[in-house]
Amino acid sequence: MRPFDALFKDAPLATRGEITPKLGFALTVLLAIVWLIPFLWMGVATLRPASDGINTMAELMPSLKPTLDNIRDAWEIGDFPRYTLNTTIICTGILLVQFVTITLAGFAFARLAFAGKTLIFYLFLMQLMLVPVLLIVPNLSLVAQLGLYDTLAGVMMPFFASAFGTFLMRQAFEAIPTELEDAALIDGASLFQRIRHIYVPLSMPSFSAFAIISVTSHWNDFLWPLMVINSPDKRPLTVGLSVFTKTAEGTQAWGTIAAGTLMVIAPLLITFLIFQKRFISSFVTSGIK
């Protein structure tokens, strides 16, 4: 267990000689490597030329003659630019409306006294319990009645109110000292001015935490857009990828599937690698969403 000694330097003295924690650590390292294998294969297969043949497709050693053909094929067959645009529109649209709804509702819960506060609080809480994805059937017929079937707006609408975001903002707003608001009140600031110039600027970390959770979860959403969207040119990335995979599977074009998958997840992976700390702390708060 020598190789790990450096890593256990800061452990309490009495435990440094113990073997079990080191075995656990070794097992974790091994599993972390296993966890990365699908990603490794995706990268290697994307760059592998089709001429290598189907039997080397599973080889994790990179090909000696790397090619970008698979990326080009996926880009052309899959209409990924259009899918990316749709997903971006969906995520941005949801997030912008959510910012408004959660700021207003969060402020009401944090700073205002009103009749029925507890009741309304529990009404919000209910959204956390009734996972929206279970209500796809009634929500689909509502979206159809509103004339929003097969529109991006129809995909976005059920997520415009967010109990999770409201509670996150309530917590952030409660932490802001009331003296600041009192000072603004004396200067004659209206309710909206106080929210806009005091509460919002001081709660940016919570907004960004919420943005990370909201965008990742809607970027990855599949079942709901699959039900709402019918026309191929309105598909988001996830639905597009599933259709693309079905087509490419028929022709055994595994390199192209790997390239398509890579394109779908690359934006999230790159953002994650840059803002790793922030992502992780956001996901910890997201337990209930």
Added chain:
Amino acid sequence: MSLAEPAALPVTTSAPPRLHILKRFTTGFKTSLPAYLLLLPSLIFLALFTYGAMGRVLVDALYQRATPKAPVRFVGLDNINAVLADPAFTGAVVNNLIYAVGTAIPSITLALLFALALSRTNAVTSVLRAALFLPVLIPMVAASALFLFIFLPNVGLLDYYIGRLLPVLPNWLGDSDIALYAIMIITIWKNAGYYMLFFLAGLQAVPEDVMEAAHLDGAGPFQRLRYIILPELKPTFLFVTVIATLNAVTQVDHVFVLTQGGPSNATNLVLFYIYQQAVEHYDIGKASAATLLTLAALMGLTALSFRTMANREGGA
């Protein structure tokens, strides 16, 4: 911290309340008005897509159309009885139970192992945490696209490297005895890193000096785990179990992409059954009845979540 402070009612303090109930109510409403206006945008969407949806499920479950174009007629509990008598539904429930237990236990166990091994923060553990967390970020559909090849018979990744050790190559997604377990592997791979985060956060709460005292008293690593760490992590366990169970019901995108519930319904899960009834059979009555039953089953879990959240001091 209380969840909500009682509303201030300034006028009622001097007057006997019973004579002025109406006045008190209107004054209360007037002072509350700004708050109601701020809550209105959220409440409209919640009313449409959460409470309204609940009501529609309830109503839709009681009605039935003979053909997609026929007018609806009231059928009472017929839909619910039909769903309960449908072997595809009961099969999906059984599959979902196996799936829930078979994904929750391994992924939570692995998450705990990862968190214990990576609880100290340094460059190496940060990289390992990131590696284990990567699958959490990617869409289930993308994970499915990768595992489609991993599970591919003969030339796929799994058969290429591990399959040679087996006398007969299994058809991972095509064999009805194996397919559900193959699906479970994807879920475990995708979620263990997520649950790890909660255990990492929970481990911060384990007091360092108690740990120190324990091994001065000669407690080995397993004794410390059993008597100090696990009791301290109890709320985290409860919380993660709730999330894992919810995920087992809601996170079924890989079934859509990889197996379509097959072979012979071996990987059919409840949400996929609901989707099939609604979209493939246009049977809104049965789909709603199945939704209703699932929601009812999750009510028990809801009570549990409330308790979990109370443990987390009402915060989310």
